[in-house]
Amino acid sequence: NAGVTQTPKFQVLKTGQSMTLQCAQDMNHNSMYWYRQDPGMGLRLIYYSASEGTTDKGEVPNGYNVSRLNKREFSLRLESAAPSQTSVYFCASSPRWGRNTIYFGEGSWLTVV
């Protein structure tokens, strides 16, 4: 089972460049999420999509945009990367929004120089 697949695994960007992180899940889950993980901060929610056709801001949405392309795919875009966005990004999914186990991808390591 592939589960949650995200690409790229590693990326180095220059300040001001844009990029899109791709994510797909094959578990027929309704809800999808993007988190970032920084030392000492734990996982923080950037954006989520409770169901296909909806997206909402999480704790730290500034500087990011998302697109729920279809039920399987949920992308995260950095329009103008900043060094503060250097982090590890995790895509995740769950059967539905709310009191549910969230399943994570393997992570994308992003460095902005």
Place this chain on the structure above:
Amino acid sequence: GESVGLHLPTLSVQEGDNSIINCAYSNSASDYFIWYKQESGKGPQFIIDIRSNMDKRQGQRVTVLLNKTVKHLSLQIAATQPGDSAVYFCAENIQETSGSRLTFGEGTQLTVNP
């Protein structure tokens, strides 16, 4: 120069011993809790969950205990193995007026010595 970083709580055990990892949660209205394991360079992996109407749940070699009185959650790993070395963190589901969301602790680094 000298670098300063934030360090996770650590727990070091001998192979074969039992491990207990603790988590204090923040919200008395939290109704669902999950333990995750994260190996270096990988994504968090679900271990076990528990709902607030329970105080204990067992899985394979793992047990989660929930004490709602003191808002405390623990993960017990029996016969700890080197492959158990990882960061373990808990998540709580908090009910808000806008819905519910999971919040995550920072984790504990478990090291298993052979």
